[in-house]
Amino acid sequence: MIGGFLTTLKLSAVCLFFSVIIGVVGAWLQGSSFKWTRRFVNGYIQLFRNTPPLVQLYFFYFAIGTLLPTVENDWGGESPLLGNFAWAAISLSFFAGAFNVEIFRSGIEAVPKSTVEAAEALGFTKLQIYKDITLPLAFRVALPALNNNLVNLVKTTTLAYAIAVPDLLYESNQIWSDNVNVTEMMIFLLIAYFVLVGVLVAGMNRWERSLKIPGYG
Amino acid sequence: MSWTPADPMVSINNVHKSFGELKVLNGVSLDVMKGDVICIIGPSGSGKSTLIRCVNALNDIQQGSILVEGQEVNDAKLDKLELRKKVGMVFQQYNLFPHKTALQNVMMAPIRVLKQDKASAEAKARALLKKVRLEGKEDAYPGELSGGQQQRVAIARSLAMQPDVMLFDEVTAALDPETVGEVLQTIKDLAEEGMTCILVTHEMGFAREVADHIYFTDRGVIVEHGPPDTFFQNAQDPRTQEFLSQIL
Ligand SMILES: Nc1ncnc2c1ncn2[C@@H]1O[C@H](COP(=O)(O)OP(=O)(O)O)[C@@H](O)[C@H]1O
Ligand SMILES: [Mg+2]
Numbered sequence: 319m320i321g322g323f324l325t326t327l328k329l330s331a332v333c334l335f336f337s338v339i340i341g342v343v344g345a346w347l348q349g350s351s352f353k354w355t356r357r358f359v360n361g362y363i364q365l366f367r368n369t370p371p372l373v374q375l376y377f378f379y380f381a382i383g384t385l386l387p388t389v390e391n392d393w394g395g396e397s398p399l400l401g402n403f404a405w406a407a408i409s410l411s412f413f414a415g416a417f418n419v420e421i422f423r424s425g426i427e428a429v430p431k432s433t434v435e436a437a438e439a440l441g442f443t444k445l446q447i448y449k450d451i452t453l454p455l456a457f458r459v460a461l462p463a464l465n466n467n468l469v470n471l472v473k474t475t476t477l478a479y480a481i482a483v484p485d486l487l488y489e490s491n492q493i494w495s496d497n498v499n500v501t502e503m504m505i506f507l508l509i510a511y512f513v514l515v516g517v518l519v520a521g522m523n524r525w526e527r528s529l530k531i532p533g534y535g
Numbered sequence: 536m537s538w539t540p541a542d543p544m545v546s547i548n549n550v551h552k553s554f555g556e557l558k559v560l561n562g563v564s565l566d567v568m569k570g571d572v573i574c575i576i577g578p579s580g581s582g583k584s585t586l587i588r589c590v591n592a593l594n595d596i597q598q599g600s601i602l603v604e605g606q607e608v609n610d611a612k613l614d615k616l617e618l619r620k621k622v623g624m625v626f627q628q629y630n631l632f633p634h635k636t637a638l639q640n641v642m643m644a645p646i647r648v649l650k651q652d653k654a655s656a657e658a659k660a661r662a663l664l665k666k667v668r669l670e671g672k673e674d675a676y677p678g679e680l681s682g683g684q685q686q687r688v689a690i691a692r693s694l695a696m697q698p699d700v701m702l703f704d705e706v707t708a709a710l711d712p713e714t715v716g717e718v719l720q721t722i723k724d725l726a727e728e729g730m731t732c733i734l735v736t737h738e739m740g741f742a743r744e745v746a747d748h749i750y751f752t753d754r755g756v757i758v759e760h761g762p763p764d765t766f767f768q769n770a771q772d773p774r775t776q777e778f779l780s781q782i783l
Binding site for chain 2: 430432433435436437438439440441442443446450451454455458531532533534
């Protein structure tokens, strides 16, 4: 049970991290001057937004997972190159990442063009402008939406159950198959996720406050 | 043929610029010598902003040539970084970085672009803020400053790059009347120190006082130009006369 909780924590943390990275990089690529780069990012967003995350998870695990070569494991047998935890992490990161790209993009659109121009006039490179000016300002605008999406992501990690990642839900399920205290289990599950998401939201709110600029917005 | 300080600092030659179908500059030429202060005046929409934005390549041009210390700006292989180290620009809306303090606004470009170390960039930034009379406001964010104060931070931010030419685009137009004076004073100080300045302004009294040369533009051409005294007392072209009669 504790193991399940830790797996959920770890899966959430990994997915939060990578989905934000995907969001930041994707939003940068969307501003690229290459048409095909922009098309590729838009295609990615459409694909992951318009399909159910469970189907994505199955796709990664069963379709791509079986195409990859296997490696010899410690006991001399053959194991897949990537385990079910890794696939869940990849799949859910891409899923939440697609939304994060859009969220960051709308934040970026809210940054005044004149502010960016001032940085250009000072000799900043495109990447410096993105990193030092656009992104920090876009972040502040995007934070409430990002907050929402990340909460959703944590809740969506329960889907990893479907490919037998031993997360909180999966472990609870194992226990309740062996025991009779189903009601207690359900109460525990609900509270565990409630606390987990609560901690995340509190952290995000604190972050939001710490980023607040005196006299701005 | 390399540039020497005896050549024009900025040499604009027969510049044409359009935004799609709209022709905004129709063959503009002017030279600015080192240490000169020139003022560009003219009705709204006549292409003043567009012209000075071409000088630091914020706008590209379709035809003609702009040389900044001999460097051709109308060049597909233009080294923009090199150009922008030479040319500073101050905007009507200040355009400070709202998430950075006054001090950070001034320090940022020297650190990022000129790769100065933090300590010396900070020392210079503090000195510059003092110079624009903002001592004590180092840690204030733009949102906590008045328009005139923000504009002076913007001037300091630009000066921190040690430019050879400064462009000012109606930098007092968005200010409350009581803060216009402090910004004009800052620019005047700069001009007196010998900074080469290209100013777009509606402040005629100021133009008359600081400018070495006045250019009047209308519909993308320079209609008339001359030293301030001649220009204001002896405008020849009816368009200039009409403009001056409206504004003075
Ligand atoms: N980025 C742009 N795209 C399209 N039209 C523009 C752009 N910038 C300026 N213009 C047009 O060019 C003309 C000249 O503008 P501008 O140079 O700002 O004039 P001024 O500064 O003299 O008031 C105006 O008609 C304006 O609408
Ligand atoms: Mg203008």
